[in-house]
Amino acid sequence: MSSVRVDVQWSPVAADQFLTWGSDLQLYQVQDVTPTEIVQLPRLRLGPKTAASLLSTNNDLQFIKCVSWCPGQETDPTNQLLAVGQANGKVALTTFSKVPDARGIKGREFIPKHSRPVNSLAWSTQEPQLLAAGLDKVRTDHSVIVCDVTRTSQPPTYAFDQRNSSAGDVMKPMIEFGLAETTHSVAFSLHANRTLITGMNNKHIKVFDLREGKLCATANTKAVYGICTDVHNEHRLASFVENQVSIWDLRSLERPVLYLDATKTITKLAWCPSRVGLLASLCRDSSSVRIYDILHYTHGGEDQEPAVITRSINTDSSTYISAFSWHPTHENRIITASYTGKLVDYNVHERITLNWSATSALLWTNGKKTLQQIDCQHPVYSHFDDISTAIMTRAQKKYGLHVNNLATNGEVTDDMSLRNLWTWLDAARSLVIAGNFKLPGGMPYRYQGVWSLMAIKEESLSSDIINKSWVGLEGQKPHFAKVFRCEERSRALELCSWGFESETVLNSFLSQLEAAGYHTRAAAVAVFNQRLKQAILILERGASSKKLPALNSTAMALSETEMAIEDRVAFACTYLSDIRLMEYLEKLNTQLTEEGNLDGILLTDCGTGHYTHPSARFYQRFSYRNLLDSLGLWNERAQLDVIMNDNKHAERPPQHIYLTCNFCKKGISAYIQTPGRPRNPYARFGTGSANKSKMQACPNCRKPLPRCSLCLVHMGTPSGWGSSVPKNSSGEEGVDGAPNTPTSNTTVSKRKLSNFTSWFTWCQTCRHGGHAHHLMEWFKEHTECPVTSCKCKCMSLDTVSKVASSSVSLMTK
Structure with missing residues (x-):
C-alpha cells in the first residue's frame, strides 16, 4: 500500500475532467468505452463504460496538504486556477498550462510569518477571486486568511523566500481572523454574499461576515471538521468529529438539527450537488462510501425519530478508499480514489x-x-397469468352484464371452463323459462345439476335397455348398440344439451359445434348417437382446421380428460347401467368438487352451496363491486347493481339525495314525490319533453338555478327520466308525477334515464359544476377546475383519475 494519500476532485467547469493529487497534481480526461473494450496503459479503466487518459502533470509543488479548484469560468479547462496548501503554510496558485498566465495570477503565493500546515482551502462561488485558508495555531498570528488573488502586496507584508518570489508574486490578506487560534476547516456560503464559515479550536463553529469584518454567529461543538454547505439549501451545512456527523441550520446554531453516526472515524464529508438532501461520508480504513438521504427529515422534537435513509456503496471491495468526489452536474455520479491509486467512476442508483x-x-x-x-x-x-388483469379486461367487455343471452358472457373470456359454465347457465335458464322441464312430483326446475337430479336410491332408478341401430354402416347384417333410457336419464341428457328428440335437433347441434371449430367433439357426439358415417364426414371437413385432440378409443373412455364434461356425462347416461352410472357420477362429482373445477356446476347446481358458503358468496359480490369502483368502472358497477336488484321484490327505497334551491332551500327536482305532497311541483310549467330543457329556475321561488361553469347557461333539468315515461289521462307522467299511477318495480324498470351527458354534475370539494359532458371534455385536457381562480383538482380527487368518453351514458333496465 502506498504511504501517500491520494485525493480526487471533479472539475467544476469541464464535465469530463478530474484532478488527483498526492505527491503531485495530475489532470485526467474521461472517455466513453464499451464494456468489452480492452483499455491499455497509459489509459485507466474507471468503470464498465468509462476510461481516463492523463492530460497533464504538475510536480512543481511539494508537501501538498490540500487543494481547491477555482470555480471561475475559463475557456481552456487547463487554465483553471488551483490553490495548493502546503505543509509549511504556503498557499500557491498554479495551473496545468505551460503558457504564462496573461493576468499574472499563476505563481502567486501566500507565505505566513511562521511555518505551519494549511488545513483547509475554499474558493468563493459568488466572487471567484476570493480565497480562504485555514491554518494551524501560532500565538502571534491569525489562522484564517482571506485573500483576493487578483491583488498583490506592495511592498510585501510578510517575510518570504526571496529566492523563489518577488514582491509582485505575494498575496496580501484582505481579511484575517482567529488570532492565536487553530482553524480546522473553512467554507464559503454558497448563497450568502461574503459569508465565511470556519471550524476552530476543536470547540467552535464560527460564521464571519466579510463585508463588516466581524463575527456574526458561533456554535459550541467539537464537530469542527469538514465543514461543507448544501448547494440546495442556503441554511444547511454539515460537519463531523470522529464518528459523528452533525447537520446544522445557520438560522439557529444552538445545537445541530440532526446527528448521524458512523462505525469508524470519518475522514471526508460532501453534499451531493445534483441531488437534494444527499450527504456522503467516508470513514478511515473503509472500502465503501456511506450515503445519508435526509430529504424527508422533519424536525419533530425529541420524541420523533428522524426519517433518514442510510446506505453504503461499495465501489471496490478489494482496497480501502482514500477520497471521493461528487460530479457537479451529472446526477448521482461519484468518483473514488484508493490508497493504491485506483480510480473508480460509479453511479449511485436511486432508491x-x-x-x-x-x-x-x-x-x-x-x-x-x-x-x-x-x-x-x-x-x-x-409472461404472467395475472387474474387482476383478466378481471379488468373482462369487466371492460361487460362480463356478466349480458343478461338476455348468458352465453355471450362466456364469449368475452378466453377461459374454456367459463365459456362452458355460461353456456350451461343459458341453456338451464331456457329450460326454466320454457317451463316444460319438470322434476318428479311436478316440481319446477330450479337450476339443479345432473347429480342433484339423479342422486336417488339405486333401486328407484329403473332404466329400459334399447338396442339402437348404427346409421351409416354398410352391409347386410345390422349392427346395434345397447343404450339405457329412463326419465331421469332423459333429463340429464337435456341438461348436457344432448336432448336429441329428432334428427333436426341433432344435426343443428352438430352444425353449431362445427361452426365453432370443435370438429372432433362434433364427431364424438355423432358416434355416441350411432351416426358413424356422419362422424367420418365431420372429421374429413375438419382435417385442415386447428389440431385438436384426436378421436380414438381412449377419447371415448370415461376417464378421458380431453373430452368435455357434458359429453362424458351424456355418454355415461347413455351407455352405463344404473349401478355403474351412479358410481361414475359420484366419483366424477367428488373429483370436480375437490379440484374446484367450474365444469362441476353441471353435476351439482348453482344454489346448493357445494362450492361456496353463503357468507363467502356475499363477500365475493361485495368485493367485486369494490373492485369495479377501484378500476373506475362506475358504469359497469351501476349496471351490476341494477341487475342484482332487478329480481328483488322489496319496496323501492326512499330518496335520500335531494337537490335544493340556494335561495328558498326547497327541493327543485322535477320528480320528487314527497310525503304529503302528491302533486307534481312542475305541473304548472308542463313537463313534456319539449319543455324539459327550459326548466332553469326554482319551481318555488322562481330564482335562477346555478350556471354551468363552462357554457355559462343556467342548469336546467333535462337529466332525469326520459319522455318515454307512461302518462296518465291528465297528461302528467304516471310514475312519480301522478298520484293515481302505481309506482311498482315493474313500471320503474321500464323507464329509461335521459342521457347522462346532460346531467348536472358538481365537485364535492369546491362545489363548482356544470353539464356532465362539458366537464368530461374539460378534464380531458386540464387538471384544475374550470372556474377562474379555483385551484381545485376536481377530477384527480377520484381514486382513478380517468375521464370517461363523452358518449358514456348510464343505462338502466
Whole structure:
C-alpha cells in the first residue's frame, strides 16, 4: 500500500475532467468505452463504460496538504486556477498550462510569518477571486486568511523566500481572523454574499461576515471538521468529529438539527450537488462510501425519530478508499480514489418509489424528474397469468352484464371452463323459462345439476335397455348398440344439451359445434348417437382446421380428460347401467368438487352451496363491486347493481339525495314525490319533453338555478327520466308525477334515464359544476377546475383519475 494519500476532485467547469493529487497534481480526461473494450496503459479503466487518459502533470509543488479548484469560468479547462496548501503554510496558485498566465495570477503565493500546515482551502462561488485558508495555531498570528488573488502586496507584508518570489508574486490578506487560534476547516456560503464559515479550536463553529469584518454567529461543538454547505439549501451545512456527523441550520446554531453516526472515524464529508438532501461520508480504513438521504427529515422534537435513509456503496471491495468526489452536474455520479491509486467512476442508483395501481399500471421514479410507467398492455404482462388483469379486461367487455343471452358472457373470456359454465347457465335458464322441464312430483326446475337430479336410491332408478341401430354402416347384417333410457336419464341428457328428440335437433347441434371449430367433439357426439358415417364426414371437413385432440378409443373412455364434461356425462347416461352410472357420477362429482373445477356446476347446481358458503358468496359480490369502483368502472358497477336488484321484490327505497334551491332551500327536482305532497311541483310549467330543457329556475321561488361553469347557461333539468315515461289521462307522467299511477318495480324498470351527458354534475370539494359532458371534455385536457381562480383538482380527487368518453351514458333496465 502506498504511504501517500491520494485525493480526487471533479472539475467544476469541464464535465469530463478530474484532478488527483498526492505527491503531485495530475489532470485526467474521461472517455466513453464499451464494456468489452480492452483499455491499455497509459489509459485507466474507471468503470464498465468509462476510461481516463492523463492530460497533464504538475510536480512543481511539494508537501501538498490540500487543494481547491477555482470555480471561475475559463475557456481552456487547463487554465483553471488551483490553490495548493502546503505543509509549511504556503498557499500557491498554479495551473496545468505551460503558457504564462496573461493576468499574472499563476505563481502567486501566500507565505505566513511562521511555518505551519494549511488545513483547509475554499474558493468563493459568488466572487471567484476570493480565497480562504485555514491554518494551524501560532500565538502571534491569525489562522484564517482571506485573500483576493487578483491583488498583490506592495511592498510585501510578510517575510518570504526571496529566492523563489518577488514582491509582485505575494498575496496580501484582505481579511484575517482567529488570532492565536487553530482553524480546522473553512467554507464559503454558497448563497450568502461574503459569508465565511470556519471550524476552530476543536470547540467552535464560527460564521464571519466579510463585508463588516466581524463575527456574526458561533456554535459550541467539537464537530469542527469538514465543514461543507448544501448547494440546495442556503441554511444547511454539515460537519463531523470522529464518528459523528452533525447537520446544522445557520438560522439557529444552538445545537445541530440532526446527528448521524458512523462505525469508524470519518475522514471526508460532501453534499451531493445534483441531488437534494444527499450527504456522503467516508470513514478511515473503509472500502465503501456511506450515503445519508435526509430529504424527508422533519424536525419533530425529541420524541420523533428522524426519517433518514442510510446506505453504503461499495465501489471496490478489494482496497480501502482514500477520497471521493461528487460530479457537479451529472446526477448521482461519484468518483473514488484508493490508497493504491485506483480510480473508480460509479453511479449511485436511486432508491425508487414503486406504485402499483388498481388498473395494473406500474409507476416508478427514474432520476429526479422522470417517471416511467407500464400498464397491462405492456409485453411484460404476457409472461404472467395475472387474474387482476383478466378481471379488468373482462369487466371492460361487460362480463356478466349480458343478461338476455348468458352465453355471450362466456364469449368475452378466453377461459374454456367459463365459456362452458355460461353456456350451461343459458341453456338451464331456457329450460326454466320454457317451463316444460319438470322434476318428479311436478316440481319446477330450479337450476339443479345432473347429480342433484339423479342422486336417488339405486333401486328407484329403473332404466329400459334399447338396442339402437348404427346409421351409416354398410352391409347386410345390422349392427346395434345397447343404450339405457329412463326419465331421469332423459333429463340429464337435456341438461348436457344432448336432448336429441329428432334428427333436426341433432344435426343443428352438430352444425353449431362445427361452426365453432370443435370438429372432433362434433364427431364424438355423432358416434355416441350411432351416426358413424356422419362422424367420418365431420372429421374429413375438419382435417385442415386447428389440431385438436384426436378421436380414438381412449377419447371415448370415461376417464378421458380431453373430452368435455357434458359429453362424458351424456355418454355415461347413455351407455352405463344404473349401478355403474351412479358410481361414475359420484366419483366424477367428488373429483370436480375437490379440484374446484367450474365444469362441476353441471353435476351439482348453482344454489346448493357445494362450492361456496353463503357468507363467502356475499363477500365475493361485495368485493367485486369494490373492485369495479377501484378500476373506475362506475358504469359497469351501476349496471351490476341494477341487475342484482332487478329480481328483488322489496319496496323501492326512499330518496335520500335531494337537490335544493340556494335561495328558498326547497327541493327543485322535477320528480320528487314527497310525503304529503302528491302533486307534481312542475305541473304548472308542463313537463313534456319539449319543455324539459327550459326548466332553469326554482319551481318555488322562481330564482335562477346555478350556471354551468363552462357554457355559462343556467342548469336546467333535462337529466332525469326520459319522455318515454307512461302518462296518465291528465297528461302528467304516471310514475312519480301522478298520484293515481302505481309506482311498482315493474313500471320503474321500464323507464329509461335521459342521457347522462346532460346531467348536472358538481365537485364535492369546491362545489363548482356544470353539464356532465362539458366537464368530461374539460378534464380531458386540464387538471384544475374550470372556474377562474379555483385551484381545485376536481377530477384527480377520484381514486382513478380517468375521464370517461363523452358518449358514456348510464343505462338502466
